[in-house]
Amino acid sequence: MGKQKMTPEEMSAKLDEVLSKYKGQGQKALMATLQQAQEIYGYLPLPVQRKVADALEVSVAEVYGVISFYSFFSLKPKGENAISVCLGTACYVKGSQALLDKIEDVLGIKNGDVTKDGKFSISACRCVGACGLAPVIMVGDDVYGRLTPDEIPGIIAKYKEA
């Protein structure tokens, strides 16, 4: 997503910085902490959950409970190019299911998975709010609108080379 890759040490230091801000604040700071932790790591693996739980003085179960409840939080890493297909109502009636089928077909993986080389992942999302451009997909932060399935291979090829 255009972000530079951090080393594990840098990520850990960044996380400590975030945690020191919320230290001991308990449950009410949990969502904000997790959002910032996910921004650093891209997802929320168990060691990160443990550190968050310790810093906020809540149980790991509590932390895991919140992560698994909200779809914004991810327990799995995403691909370098995260593709999300909008399956909101406006996009759906304009054929976004066919876009999703085509992307699965081209990449050979299913919705929710990551390609073996870690380059792409697919997820379906509910409305990115660009209903005027329906049907819409996003690759990282780039938005592609008014698409038909035959445009999909070209779009994916662009990111393969990069």
Next chain:
Amino acid sequence: MDLFRAHVLVCCGTGCTSSNSAKILEQFEQQIPAQGLEKEVKVVQTGCFGLCAQGPIVVIYPEGVMYYRVTPEDVAEIVAEHLLKGRYVERLMAPKHDGAQAAENTSANDSNFFKKQMRVALRNCGNINPENIDEYIAHDGYQALGKILTEKRDPDAVIQEIIDSGLRGRGGGGFPTGLKWKFASGNRGQGITKYVCCNADEGDPGAFMDRSILEGDPHSVIEAMAIAAYCIDAHQGYVYIRAEYPIAVKRLQIAINQAREYGLLGENIFDSGFSFDLDIRLGAGAFVCGEETALMRSIEGKRGNPTPRPPFPAIKGLFGKPTILNNVETYANIPVIINKGAEWFASVGTEKSKGTKVFALGGKVNNVGLVEIPMGTTVREIVFDIGGGIPNGKAFKAVQTGGPSGGCIPASLLDTPIDYDNLVAAGSMMGSGGMIVMDEDTCMVDIAKFFLEFTVDESCGKCSPCRIGTKRMYELLTKITDGTGTLADIDALEEVALSLKNGSLCALGQTAANPILSTLKHFRDEYVEHVVDKKCRCHVCKGLTEFYIDPEICKKCSLCAKKCPVNAITGEVGKVAYSIDTTKCIKCGACIENCKFKAVKKR
């Protein structure tokens, strides 16, 4: 202060930003000084104009000329022609439509797009720079709050004003806003902690009015929340907003910071002794958090499980304290009611639904976008006059309102005047204002299944009617769309639907069956067709659709056979027309996509 002879307004809402409006803004900022016009022309980034289908949109004042689907490459021409020489760039002034025949229902109807609207909640969207508090103040901003605080108005009188206006909650439920405030207003001045919250967790897919208001006019919400806080004696507010709306979050934060700088938030506002501050809490993608009790649990950092009511939030809400929770659009109406009076507001609309309502018009309609209409406008006026009708000459089938909690309104009810009660009577609901148009190619059973898949996903799992019921209904619908359903399945669907309605804890479960019940009510024949005739008239349900090649049209080119991944197509180049072996066909559609002569069809 500099006076400018012209203003260039560039829409920077999410829709237009997605199609590159930031680049367009940048281009104007380069091209205008390049022509030496920087002292005469001002460029302003605004929120959404509403006509998203034609974005990115640029409007130039004083003429009010609107340019559609502008590209960064067009900017130099607009600057050189329009701004320098005063000649309009006419090729960008006609709205463009997708699809073959659009010309006939364009220009005349597009002026209708704005003519039939009445912008109250959206009054400033697209008119002001949302990142500049002075522009809001210049449009009567903070006047309502100022009047109330400096005149030391009686909070009960302000609440009465809101009650008299007839304003009802715009988030879906339609509860009278003033009453909500009244319930939370007890024990003022006794040092009891209370909260004012704003629900900006717009989870209904296809609805984006709350986002547009926060992106285009964030101060109106801040002002209204401060007024609400004054009425009930609260000093802290929270806006709960989706993390998926980065532009709205950013602009709201800028607005909060500016309001603090101007002393419109914080200690001792307008020297009145009243203090109020506001913070943002980000949601994390859970539809159920649009439900008020779930939303408050989420602000507390917990899983967003709803809790039983009573106790109502007005008595025991956020952190166990009395709390007001209203939706973004509801708040956006408040300053206008205070400034223009309850009587004015109540003069707009129908008997039981006052004022205006914003709808996000989407789906199979020409003018996709955001429209605000007086209550009582008919569905037909919205779809055909404002929306410009259905693209590609297709026939209208239904409009869906209320998202996953709502239902479909068929063609026979097109003349229903829109208000809370009429929509419920038609088997749908107001909801937050998503309005998705469906044409003859939309299968109603498939749409019901689509919504159920959504609710299965989003059910929080706390109460069993919703957790189990949505799943069972989804399974039944899958059976029907696969072609293995029976008439008994339709009866079973209805039975489960009714138990869900009666037995669920919160509105998510109570309304989850609405997409099924309303399509059963208005389109039962399509369900019966699926189970008895094993047919999907729209060829959407793959299990009930067969692909075939019309030998009359087939040019025997063999392209389809080459593209078929399972070798189901046979024939001979130039000699024998190709045909599909339906036992092998996996209905992937590759042949349809590749046939240049449209010989591959579905039945």
